[in-house]
Amino acid sequence: xxxxxxxxxxxxxxxxxxxxxxxxxxxxxxxxxxxxxxxxxxxxxxxxxxxxxxxxxxxxxxxxxxxxxxxxxxxxxxxxxxxxxxxxxxxxxxxxxxxxxxxxxxxxxxxxxxxxxxxxxxxxxxxxxxxxxxxxxxxxxxxxxxxxxxxxxxxxxxxxxxxxxxxxxxxxxxxxxxxxxxxxxxxxxxxxxxxxxxxxxxxxxxxxxxxxxxxxxxxxx
Ligand code: AP5
Numbered sequence: 001x002x003x004x005x006x007x008x009x010x011x012x013x014x015x016x017x018x019x020x021x022x023x024x025x026x027x028x029x030x031x032x033x034x035x036x037x038x039x040x041x042x043x044x045x046x047x048x049x050x051x052x053x054x055x056x057x058x059x060x061x062x063x064x065x066x067x068x069x070x071x072x073x074x075x076x077x078x079x080x081x082x083x084x085x086x087x088x089x090x091x092x093x094x095x096x097x098x099x100x101x102x103x104x105x106x107x108x109x110x111x112x113x114x115x116x117x118x119x120x121x122x123x124x125x126x127x128x129x130x131x132x133x134x135x136x137x138x139x140x141x142x143x144x145x146x147x148x149x150x151x152x153x154x155x156x157x158x159x160x161x162x163x164x165x166x167x168x169x170x171x172x173x174x175x176x177x178x179x180x181x182x183x184x185x186x187x188x189x190x191x192x193x194x195x196x197x198x199x200x201x202x203x204x205x206x207x208x209x210x211x212x213x214x215x216x217x218x219x220x221x
Contacts, residue, residue, distance in 0.1 A: 001026065001080035001219075002105065003212070004087070006182060007113035009171045010120035010127070011197050012204060014136050016113065017084035019205050020212060027076045030084040033134040034067060035059065036160075040131060056162050056170035058178060061091045068092075069099055088179045093186075109215050110186040111208055115197035117172070124163050130155040142201060 003020065005013040014030055021028035035053050038046035045067065052059045068086050071077070087093040100106050115123075126138045132155025137144050144151050162171060186192040193211050197204055 002107045004083045004110040008175050010124040011113040011115050013084050017082045021082040026080045026082050028082045029071050031086040054161050056167040065095045110192045112194045113197040128157040131158050
């Protein structure tokens with residue numbers, strides 16, 4: 001199964017994609033996480049993407065597509081993948097379609113999480129993430145049990161440099177100009193399902209799982 005999570009910065013893609021991947025035992029491929037991990041480890045990729053991520057602009061398509069297609073070739077992706085933060089441009093969407101078609105595969109569903117701008121600004125200002133495993137926390141609604149430490153791996157929690165008001169403004173501009181057109185792209189392909197992203201994490205999760213269970217039933221029928 002190949003499922004894409006689409007939505008504005010702070011919509012809850014990472015939170016929900018991780019849940020679904022755990023529930024279905026599929027790989028969770030998040031481009032933002034891959035880039036931040038490379039930056040933390042100071043690899044060549046980290047150097048190439050660092051300025052883009054910090055500014056809130058997109059990493060060039062050619063590099064992003066190469067990184068994702070390499071990741072999708074890994075053994076843990078053989079059963080299917082939950083894609084989070086990719087594709088983000090038409091060029092990326094078309095490259096993904098081509099790569100899957102070469103293996104006689106295709107995207108099953110695109111889960112578009114819709115929330116208001118006021119809610120995403122609130123969420124991003126309250127977000128802390130694990131430096132090690134990238135798990136997101138909300139310091140008001142879903143804080144970690146031990147202050148400043150990740151519940152999952154014990155890593156240090158920090159505020160992402162691209163969660164500053166200036167970088168968030170840029171990320172939103174980029175989202176509306178480059179990524180939002182993918183809503184039409186996947187609607188035209190009959191793949192898109194819009195999910196109301198307002199409400200607590202569990203509530204949104206239940207809405208998404210209902211769609212995915214329906215998809216699984218349809219595949220079995
Ligand atoms: P990326 O890391 O993908 O950032 P993003 O798309 O801007 O999304 P976020 O991670 O900010 O938000 P999210 O929707 O995952 O929300 P989350 O679950 O964390 O990308 C970062 C950068 O990398 C880009 O700017 C770009 O430079 C580069 N990049 C990445 N992919 C690329 C690509 N394909 N092409 C080119 N460049 C690329 O939730 C947010 C907060 O809200 C958390 O605190 C969470 O706990 C909380 N929360 C979640 N759901 C709820 C809820 N229902 N109720 C209350 N709180 C909630």
